Amino acid sequence: MPSPGIISPVRRIGRREFDFERQIAIMAIVNRTPNSFHDQGRTYELDRAVAAAVKAVDDGADWVDIGGFAFSAAQAQIGAEEEIERVVPVIAEVRAATDAVISVDTHRAAVAQAAIEAGADVINDTNGLREPGIAEVAAEAGVTVIVTHSLGGPGRRVFRPSYSDVVSEVAGFLRERVSFALKAGIAADRIIIDPGHDLNKNTFHSLELTRRLEEITAIGYPTLVALSNKDFIGETLDRPQGERTEGTIAANVLSIVKGARILRVHDVAAAVASVRMTEAVLGWRGPIAPSHNLA
Template sequence: MNQPLGGAVRRIGSREFDFSRQVAVMAIVNRTPDSFYDRGRTDSVGAAVAAAERAIADGADWVDIGGAKFAPGPAIPVAEEIDRVVPVVAALAGSGAVISVDTFHPDVARAAIAAGAHVINDTTGLHDPAMADVVAEVGATVIITHSLAAPRTPYPSPRYGDVVDEVVAFLRGRVAFAESRGVASDRIVVDPGHDLNKHTLDSLALTRRLGEVTALGYPTLVALSNKDFVGESLGRPRDQRVEGSLAAAVYCVLQGARIVRVHNVRETVDAMRMIEAIEGWREPVFLEHNR
């Protein structure tokens, strides 16, 4: 199994992760009426907080709160996005979980960090350079994701020569940019951006060759959960993709991914803890069989 390069031990918020022998499970909580998977079920503050608390009880190490989805659509005013995410962040600030906010707006990031967020998850790959400045200023962690489109805009029929080579080059360049603006290397996570401005064959290639992404030497996050490349590969609708998502997540972890962003927390926690037990990274919960 590939091991992450560089410093494997990371302190994020109050949690310490040894990514040489640990996989972090990140739960998705969206405060949006039009989210890809939950279709607005956690749009209210109370529902979002309750969903996050359930995820933590189910074993999530990390909660990722979103106030605007990646998909194309009308711009969400910054003040509205802040109103969506900051109350949830504040309510979870003492939970012990890592809290990240999925945003590409520096002002939203600043407000979320002030409320207690530890990580900014920028699915636009620092499209706004000021995001790097905000993260560097407060010493937060940033997730740098590969995508091509400007925020909330369509990118029809994306074409790549070699999608993995191009994603790796993009991430290498954006990491270098972040570091040039003062973001510490041990505060950077990378994400190849499965399905973001990519066809299913692109996402499958990224999954198959994820070791080329993890070789960059930064903890790698994979956001595979219930995505269209899983559905198209299996011929399954959105509510029948859990097994395919878990298979893809396990495949990625075996190539060095160390953070998995998911909707189905309990199932994913069990899969990741089983990998850790098989690899000898953690002890079984109990030993009785044939003792």
């Protein structure tokens, strides 16, 4: 399989090193929100959020993504202080328990700053660094940023999102925001991109993004895909939230073949098994327990 031509493929993120030419990173989702679309608040309590993060790492996750404010517009708005109160204690406890990469899922500069001070290695911004000051916070701290496409950003309603060509428009947005990040002083080897499946996009948009993902990975930065249990999978297969694991695995594997290098997932054990198998088939790793019987 041809290389996607990744800028600085060998990267030190937090305390771990990744070779994105031949390695997939598994990012586990831990939402400390009462209304997250998949877990519906099951990890809202601090002890449950920390336990979920530690279990995810034990199950093979390389990375834990901690969020305190959902993307959906169907929620009560909260201020930066409340978001900080949700994420910082989780980050601090998880940082003390593991060397895994920790990202904070936020679009606010104040939350990003507090999270970094608590031990976060990455800012995962579904608003594409459009909040004033957030790029400067990242640049000054030297942390990695994930630049994600969305039309409205977290908590903002977009009715019937439409695109002339969703892939071209998403790619154009990501190129522009990467340019902004570089001008703000964020190093090229600290930038990751995410096309934002289902973020202000309908099922047909997300399927098209997956089908033509090479056009996103061709931008050159490691590409994250956040497909796990999303509505485009549910609508494609007519499956409720709890029955989308197989569809998620299929979409993730296809995305790897098309150049994705980081998977944001709920079901860590299933994702790890499917990714290790995919890496082996692509010739990036050997079998974990090969038989010595050649007969």
